[in-house]
Amino acid sequence: MNYLAKIRENKPLIYNIMNEVASNFSTNGLIALGASVSVSNTPKEAEEIGKNSKAVVLNLGTLSEERAEALLLAGKAANKAGIPVILDPIAVGATTFRTKVIYEILSTIKLAAICANAGEIAVLGDALEKTTSPDSSIEENNPAIAKKVAKKYETIVIATGEVDVITDGIQTTLCRNGHTMLQNITASGCLLTSVIGAFISVAGNSMYEASVEATAGYGIAAERAMQKAYGPGMFVPRFLDELYFLNNEVINTQKKLEKYQA
């Protein structure tokens, strides 16, 4: 399916409960891709926007009690309305409060996908105690752990690392697109989660395929951006440009995907 074409045609409204650090970058990234965005972090609007959007992205950065309440209300409203919910469990394990909120989301909201770095997925899979910062990552991205998390929460898992792992617990794909410069900027994981949300919002029952395509497309845009950038500063605007010009043909030609068997 040409997910990108569908995003640009339908301009699905992605509801981002988004942290303060990532909000500008992730909004610009989604608009560059062709989606519409609403960013609102208050419990006073969470249910109403949640049920009127095409996907709800729950981002745990710059958490507060107010945001925690909004995350739960938005997720539950989306569940009730049959709208896909995507979770970015930023820095799970780093603090008691954060970890508690993340597990409350996991136990009360049905997720379409969890998108996080390998370290955070390892925490969710009980293979690591905690992550130290949203930008930390571990070297090895173990597909077995991602599968375990996917099975446990009956969801798609996108675990990012040197090689990205996408799994629904049954099928698993490895993606070798991307560029290490993504680790030298903040919020690259936040925007990927939002992009996964946009692809899933137009995917119908092909949410797994959409997640694979989104991950590859995101990585390809990063590769192309680095052909024009110098360091992490110029990488950001170049990357947004490449998301804007990304299309299905480029993805099909440049994607580096591999089915994983274990």
Add this chain to the structure above:
Amino acid sequence: MNYLAKIRENKPLIYNIMNEVASNFSTNGLIALGASVSVSNTPKEAEEIGKNSKAVVLNLGTLSEERAEALLLAGKAANKAGIPVILDPIAVGATTFRTKVIYEILSTIKLAAICANAGEIAVLGDALEKTTSPDSSIEENNPAIAKKVAKKYETIVIATGEVDVITDGIQTTLCRNGHTMLQNITASGCLLTSVIGAFISVAGNSMYEASVEATAGYGIAAERAMQKAYGPGMFVPRFLDELYFLNNEVINTQKKLEKYQA
């Protein structure tokens, strides 16, 4: 009047109650233009900063109960001190809470100007029920609706669209400057509202002329930025550069303004 020269000479303090998504971009845009900026979103400071600034910009993005209180306090303090207040009623109609706060502002605070996209102005003019997202817009920008809103609230209205409409309810100007790339980035309306605030802050009784000039200047900066940019990513820094280098001569040479008669 050379409003830009006055901004650069006086460096008026613009008090922005500004959403999380737009705060960096709109602050950088105002500084590039030559103004000073204070961003504060707490009721604990709203009255004090409000009465000590040269213009107060009320932006409704990433609203919360706390921000709603700050918006009302700042607006009222500015009214009392005779300082112009400019409203950006982001996504009016999208949620009950947001809409209620916006109409409370409209009914209790005297506004110098309302700056919003055509869809939001249509909601305020009872011609449309709601807007779906801050980045949505409608194709037609009806001057008659903008005039109706201007008359109802006795204020200047700047309604942005393919053609921008500036009206004080009596005089109406159409502005054909600008670039569609402004729709592919977030917060372009937020920054425009702040820029209108900066122009109005040095305009004395010529607030309508200042609003026309600001709208044209903003559009011209966008046109010039796209001569050097590629996509929406590089457009942002190029646009800030052009606001910094914008001057009266460039505006006078490149403005595309037309008086509207109806």
Add this chain to the structure above:
Amino acid sequence: MNYLAKIRENKPLIYNIMNEVASNFSTNGLIALGASVSVSNTPKEAEEIGKNSKAVVLNLGTLSEERAEALLLAGKAANKAGIPVILDPIAVGATTFRTKVIYEILSTIKLAAICANAGEIAVLGDALEKTTSPDSSIEENNPAIAKKVAKKYETIVIATGEVDVITDGIQTTLCRNGHTMLQNITASGCLLTSVIGAFISVAGNSMYEASVEATAGYGIAAERAMQKAYGPGMFVPRFLDELYFLNNEVINTQKKLEKYQA
């Protein structure tokens, strides 16, 4: 000491309680430099992150009652754990609330360094009543006032201006690196404070030397960025690039430091 090499080797976690305007820029700046970053502004996490980080940066922008509480909790937890605390007293004097919170921090938390513009340092040194905006500055950067503040609070003071002053109350260094374009963007002081935090976090007992080196390195990166930038818009990504490529050799070759005797 090669502080930059140590930052890149150890990737110290800098805990930023950071304002909404500066959070993306300062996080990207710290990552570009080689540090890890955690941004959290809630009292629910402040003590836990505070005691587990390598430096705590208290930034007063976009203050709220919640942030004020987080600032105090994080600072006290860091003090207890022997972790250096760096304060950026943004716009001290501008409002009653802000000023009260800043003096509460100053009277209850032991600071490793205060980093602020000359105007803010003058307020702390009782030489100026208030600053009007976070971007305002005064022309003269008086080393005697910076020394007075350093002695009073037994801390290092970095006062930025046309010439930067770094002092621990006994030794004083003037730094002539930097570029005026830093005054045409928002949050350049916020990021400098974070960078000071990163240098201090790896400095052991050489915190004064680390502060001097950080200030020079920051200024040098700005000078190099302007060789490739046009205006303030392009300056931002170019500056982040230069922080990423900055190294000890460049600092040693290009630093313009002078010991101040008075």
